[in-house]
Amino acid sequence: MTEKHIDEVSGVSTTGHEWDGIRELDNPMPRWWLWTFYATVVWAVAYTVAYPAWPLLTSATKGVLAYSSRGEVKRELAAARAAQEKYIAAIKAKSVKEIEADGSLRDFATAAGAATFRVNCVQCHASGAQGSPGFPNLNDDEWLWGGSADQIHKTITHGIRFADDPDTHTSEMPAFAEMLSAGQIGDVSAYVASLSGPVSDPAKVEPGSKVFAESCAACHGANAKGNRELGAPDLTDAIWLYGSGERAIAQQVRAPKNGVMPAWGARLGDVKVKELAVYVHSLGGGE
Structure with a gap:
């Protein structure tokens, strides 16, 4: 050893x-x-x-x-759904205004509506609801069809120019290229542009105002402040759905774009539509 x-x-x-x-x-x-x-x-x-x-x-x-971790997740989800049921039942039974008047119910609807918005609405209105060309900004105070909670609910439910819903908002701006000369379109575009900013040729404003009174005031009003019953926008502010400036205005006068919004009522159901309405109204631009 x-x-x-x-x-x-x-x-x-x-x-x-x-x-x-x-x-x-x-x-x-x-x-x-x-x-x-x-x-x-x-x-x-x-x-x-x-x-x-x-x-x-x-x-x-x-x-x-x-x-089982999966079983644990299922139990947690079931518990969460059970906790939500009382809120969902209350939303189903109440109007949008009543939901907003209840603090806890409003908070629940706002959070749920935000989730629904991210899935169904951001494609057009963007993630921050700021919109994009042709799709309105939901944060400002300009509403084509009204910005109250009930009006927003109606718009979401039935859509705009949505052919499959008989209660949809319906109006169309005609193509004035078939009714007005190129000179008249240039004049009225200058007049409309002058309502919110400077124009290239101020001499066109006066004749343009006459064209406006004859062809446009019926929908947009004599003061060009718009008409929510028709979805006609206010032309005196700096908010433009299809672009600002005389060229963009002239293009819209010649061959207008009439946007379409789906009717979400049939797709999402009344509860989710109410939650969406509460969320959109909470963004700050609602009336």
Whole structure:
């Protein structure tokens, strides 16, 4: 039997290995470390017995506790749905104004409406509801068909110029290229542009006002403030759906764009439409 080598400095035996004159001391592991290690081994074995752990061909061991993370998620979702039921029932039974008058119900509807908006509305109105060319900004105070909670609810429910809904908002701006000369279109475009800013040729404004009175005032009003019954926009502010400036206005007069919004009532149901109406009204532009 080979005698163990004892380190001269520490008096501790070495492992018997030597590398370039360097020997490794054979110090025992601390007891606390060993017992901790043994405890982790026991814990690991117990864990694999209690919970799903060992992989099989098509599944895994179920564990004596039969725990399932998917089952836990299902239970949590079921509990969340149960908690929502009272709010959903209240929204179904109340009008939009009544929902807004109830603080907790309003908060629930606003959060739910925001989620519905992100799924169904951002494609046109953008993620911040700021709109894009041809699609209105829902944060400002300009509403073609009215910005009260009930009016917003009606618009979302029945849409705009949506052929499949008999109660949809319906109006169309005629193509004035078939009714007015190019000169008249230039004049009226200059007049309309002058209502909210400077124009290239002020001399066109006066004759343009006469063309407007004869051809446009019936829908937009003599003061050009618009008519919500017809969805005719206010032409005196700086909010333009299809572009501002004389050229854009002239293009709209010649061959107008008449946008279409789907009727969401049949697609989403009354509860989600009410939640959407409350959310849109909460953005700050509602009246």
